[in-house]
Amino acid sequence: MADASLKRQPNGRYRARYRDADGQQHERRFAVKAEGQLWLDEQAAAVVTGTHVDPRAGRVTFREHAEDWRLRQHHRPATQARVETMLRLHVYPTFGDRPLSAIRPSHIEAWSKRLADSLAPATVRGLHRYLSGILQAAVRDRLLASSPMDGVRQPKRETKRGVVPLSVEEVLRLADAVPDRWRAAVLLAAGTGMRQGEVFGLTVDRVDWLRRTVRVDRQLVLVPGAPPTLAEPKTEASVRTIPLPQVVVDALAAHLAAHPAGPDGFVFTSPEGQPQRRTAFSARVWRPAVRTAGLDQYDDGQGATFHDLRHHYASLLIRFGESVKTVQARLGHASAAETLDTYSHLWPDSDDRTRDAVDSALGAAVQGSGQSTTGPAAGGLSVAR
CATH class of the missing domain: 1.10.443.10 (Intergrase catalytic core)
Incomplete structure (x- = not known):
């Protein structure tokens, strides 16, 4: 990592400074020298491993990044309309004006809990997928080091009630x-x-x-x-x-x-x-x-x-x-x-057809060998009905 330095300032604080692989200069100030050195070491490791994120990148608001993501997706027109509506109604009111770096897992969990009180579980899961896709794209674009969605549980799938068709x-x-x-x-x-x-x-x-x-x-x-x-x-x-x-x-x-x-x-x-x-x-x-x-x-x-x-x-x-x-x-x-x-x-219940199939094949064979299919058989074997 080029031009990395850690210097004590006249006010007693330490200024940590470095340049990333793109030549951009970054700096932070610390009260303790060891904290500044730890920060420089972390940034150096991120540059070497290709996971470095510009600390200023996370200042982009969620809405700015989400709209850019939405317009890049290869969705069918109906899906485009649904995604736009879902983000506008249920996501932007909570996250739209927040910087990406200010979104925490706890924020997402509280948001999900509020949605679950008024929306169907399937709708909430769909909103989770959109939010996850947007935040993962932010990670790929090096706007975030990791997604705050990691480890956040989606609502449980509701037990599907069987369709009752119209007569x-x-x-x-x-x-x-x-x-x-x-x-x-x-x-x-x-x-x-x-x-x-x-x-x-x-x-x-x-x-x-x-x-x-x-x-x-x-x-x-x-x-x-x-x-x-x-x-x-x-x-x-x-x-x-x-x-x-x-x-x-x-x-x-x-x-x-x-x-x-x-x-x-x-x-x-x-x-x-x-x-x-x-x-x-x-x-x-x-x-x-x-x-x-x-x-x-x-x-x-x-x-x-x-x-x-x-x-x-x-x-x-x-x-x-x-x-x-x-x-x-x-x-x-x-x-x-x-x-x-x-x-x-x-579909019609197949239990009776299963019983008839086994009885017609195995039952006939057992009877032909002299075994009973209605009670205890020789050797202690019984055929349960």
């Missing part, structure tokens, strides 16, 4: 409760499992009327400060072709006859003919329909959501014997594990 009768009540221009959208979501953004982003050219299929390769997303726009689906696995049941084909045909697609080809639009915003749809269409259908207390008082139509579709596939891989493909899940995590409780 056919409940879906039909919702279809009857929405305005006429949205009836086909309810039947489309319930009959294909398409997500809300995929339904709102559907254009006429994605419907193959002859083969009775719909191609899902886009979704309508909201980006702050911009009109609704078409973007890639949630994941690569979300790009899929779904068979259209005849009931959905008929509903779409009737819808387009009554509400023709506009210049952009959107099947579903607002009454003004514009791409439909989810917030406006929820306030003006969906929530009133849920109340009219008597489903405002569904799911322990949470009320039915548009996403529950997707769960209904999955439950129908499972009820009629479709495999996990088929359900995964129809829903556009990234893996079969995701499908099982959500819907495994809906």
Whole structure:
């Protein structure tokens, strides 16, 4: 380390000074000489090992660094909007104006505790991931020597309650409760499992009327400060072709006859003919329909959501014997594990089939050898039921 020095000043304090690998000069003052020498030794070791951090770098505010990080990420438009909203609402009010070097693990733990009192555990975990990514980037950029997130525990994952799908009768009540221009959208979501953004982003050219299929390769997303726009689906696995049941084909045909697609080809639009915003749809269409259908207390008082139509579709596939891989493909899940995590409780119980399989093979063999399968066997072996 170049030009390192430790000198006593006229006031009796010690000035420690050095130049880093970039030629930048740094200094600190100490009351005790040994403390100054220890600081110089630590900085020298950091320069040699390549972990040196400019002591002034940590003065950058969290918001400045986080915005720089956010704009560098290769996120899909919908993810970009979600990250911006989550940081603005839940992170910047606490950390935005703090210098990076002033953020301590205890600050993060207190912040996490406050969030847990008002937000779902999954939301808090997502905020932890964003905060961790931002602080790790600060370490890589040599703005911090280490991340204050190290050792901070994330909220425990809540035990997932099994999805309780809407019944056919409940879906039909919702279809009857929405305005006429949205009836086909309810039947489309319930009959294909398409997500809300995929339904709102559907254009006429994605419907193959002859083969009775719909191609899902886009979704309508909201980006702050911009009109609704078409973007890639949630994941690569979300790009899929779904068979259209005849009931959905008929509903779409009737819808387009009554509400023709506009210049952009959107099947579903607002009454003004514009791409439909989810917030406006929820306030003006969906929530009133849920109340009219008597489903405002569904799911322990949470009320039915548009996403529950997707769960209904999955439950129908499972009820009629479709495999996990088929359900995964129809829903556009990234893996079969995701499908099982959500819907495994809906597949028929296999206990009886397991018993029958073993009895048909092992039971027959045991009986053929003269052993009993209903009580103690020779040699003390018994077959438990």
